[in-house]
Amino acid sequence: MTNLTDLGIAAIRDGFKAGDFTARDVASAFNDAVAGAKALNAFIVETPEIALAAADQADKDRASGSLKPLSGVPIGMKDLFATKDVQTTAASHILEGFVPQYESTVSGKLWNAGAGMLGKLNLDQFAMGSSNETSFFGNVISPWRRNNGDTAALAPGGSSGGTSSAIAARLVPGATGTDTGGSIRQPAAFTGISGIKPTYGRCSRWGIVAFASSLDQAGPMTKDVRDAAIMLQAMAGHDPKDSTSADIPVPDFEAALTGDIRGKTIGIPKEYRMDGMPAEIEKLWADGTAMLRDAGAKIVDISLPHTKYALPAYYVIAPAEASSNLARYDGVRFGHRAKLAHGDGITEMYEKTRAEGFGHEVQRRVMIGTYVLSAGFYDAYYNRARRVRALIKRDFDQVFEAGVDAILTPATPSSAFGLGEMAEADPIQMYLNDVFTVTVNLAGLPGIAVPTGLDAKGLPMGLQLIGRPWEEADLLNVAYSLERAAGFVAKPARWW
Amino acid sequence: MSVDHATVRKIASLARIAVTDDQVEAMVPELNNILGWIEQLGEVDTSAVQPMTAVIPNVLRLRDDVVTDGDVRDAVLKNAPQAEQGFFTVPKVIE
Numbered sequence: 001m002t003n004l005t006d007l008g009i010a011a012i013r014d015g016f017k018a019g020d021f022t023a024r025d026v027a028s029a030f031n032d033a034v035a036g037a038k039a040l041n042a043f044i045v046e047t048p049e050i051a052l053a054a055a056d057q058a059d060k061d062r063a064s065g066s067l068k069p070l071s072g073v074p075i076g077m078k079d080l081f082a083t084k085d086v087q088t089t090a091a092s093h094i095l096e097g098f099v100p101q102y103e104s105t106v107s108g109k110l111w112n113a114g115a116g117m118l119g120k121l122n123l124d125q126f127a128m129g130s131s132n133e134t135s136f137f138g139n140v141i142s143p144w145r146r147n148n149g150d151t152a153a154l155a156p157g158g159s160s161g162g163t164s165s166a167i168a169a170r171l172v173p174g175a176t177g178t179d180t181g182g183s184i185r186q187p188a189a190f191t192g193i194s195g196i197k198p199t200y201g202r203c204s205r206w207g208i209v210a211f212a213s214s215l216d217q218a219g220p221m222t223k224d225v226r227d228a229a230i231m232l233q234a235m236a237g238h239d240p241k242d243s244t245s246a247d248i249p250v251p252d253f254e255a256a257l258t259g260d261i262r263g264k265t266i267g268i269p270k271e272y273r274m275d276g277m278p279a280e281i282e283k284l285w286a287d288g289t290a291m292l293r294d295a296g297a298k299i300v301d302i303s304l305p306h307t308k309y310a311l312p313a314y315y316v317i318a319p320a321e322a323s324s325n326l327a328r329y330d331g332v333r334f335g336h337r338a339k340l341a342h343g344d345g346i347t348e349m350y351e352k353t354r355a356e357g358f359g360h361e362v363q364r365r366v367m368i369g370t371y372v373l374s375a376g377f378y379d380a381y382y383n384r385a386r387r388v389r390a391l392i393k394r395d396f397d398q399v400f401e402a403g404v405d406a407i408l409t410p411a412t413p414s415s416a417f418g419l420g421e422m423a424e425a426d427p428i429q430m431y432l433n434d435v436f437t438v439t440v441n442l443a444g445l446p447g448i449a450v451p452t453g454l455d456a457k458g459l460p461m462g463l464q465l466i467g468r469p470w471e472e473a474d475l476l477n478v479a480y481s482l483e484r485a486a487g488f489v490a491k492p493a494r495w496w
Numbered sequence: 497m498s499v500d501h502a503t504v505r506k507i508a509s510l511a512r513i514a515v516t517d518d519q520v521e522a523m524v525p526e527l528n529n530i531l532g533w534i535e536q537l538g539e540v541d542t543s544a545v546q547p548m549t550a551v552i553p554n555v556l557r558l559r560d561d562v563v564t565d566g567d568v569r570d571a572v573l574k575n576a577p578q579a580e581q582g583f584f585t586v587p588k589v590i591e
Contacts, residue, residue, distance in 0.1 A: 386547030
């Protein structure tokens, strides 16, 4: 029999439906894989009994002929989604021990679709980071290693690094991510998996620990594009509890995967050709372009002139929104409260609680956000950044109006770096990881990362496709075509 | 624009984060580095656009004015670091 943990979502769904194995077999196999992979530190909480309970329900449902779309499929949940009665921390000390009494809309939809939960996945603290080195619960380690015999621990990317590590290591067949500036696509590219950030408003943000509300979107991370389509189907849809959730129909994403992209127009933006870009990324991009051309797409050169201003605009807008969202962590209603000295009043309680509860990067962003929103600087920083954001979106609007269906770019400026290697660099060097992905959040567009090659060190590299608003189905199909042409099959050998 | 020690203390106070002298010392160059990098936004001619308010056009919906929640006091208090007799408790606020 095949090793069940090598299977993706579609294969589990179909094999379970056909009676090749039981849901309990699947859940047990993944529970064992999770229990045997502590070295990766991908999970903050493991929930084997929840996975088994969902599996037993799925086995009953199959017997009674009432299967759901994800019956028999266990998944991982990024620890940014509130899960009823299961600790939810955003990888922070300030939320350590927080046990939500409600369920996030997206996780609830996945459970209603029949999926089971293997556990809560580690991440960068409050989703702020690109390497998973800001988690209060320790670094997540990528299952990938360089092919030169060196055993240095590599970054799984961030912020959804527990998710990317767990999928690449075959601990889960798929899991949720969230993406504010690239937090689905960059870790997916670092670990040789797929991940889609849908259009802003496609998935409800209700019950997701908020970072930057105008940028945050949930999305699936999976072994391949078909699995991403299946999982996104279950996650997407209107939610009255999120006022920015779109009240528009969700198409059948899996049915859109024909692989036929003849006549589609793919734009190649010249501004994404960065100085100092590694030759391997350059070649990856050129190869991907050729694959889409060979599949019958028309390739056109395009210009997105405000691209270079996306990261600095992001590092005004995201911290501004974060400083406002994180004001709720006050040590009163939930989470950590600092021990107070005799005579301390409520202000000392707030200040000590937040100093103890927030990690360094979170404090830095809250401080930046507080500054750019403060009296006298609001116009110069915050309003200016929002104007630049409007120009970045207009760049994309104009390209789409000119007939471009999707845009092809590298997903990241390099393959995975080693944990700790960026420790001495200034924070801006780390922020540059999101240089190709952050524009997509600022413009609210759907973007997907697909693994298409290995570099000389044997590490995965990915390309990003950017689509028109609400046209995830079309975007997934272009990604499916690229995936088939690239034929990426590499997996990390088990060492953990 | 750049920040000095006093400004960093002021920001920390507005953000309600306790900082030590050493932390302030470290944060001054760190924040100035980031703010200096952000300054490049000043190169962009933004005179023809308004600050973005919604990335995807969206009309706020109204719902029926009915109670949809409530009667969950214990659930609300369950995660409080200190709760007594059905209330959140905090250090004395009024002298």
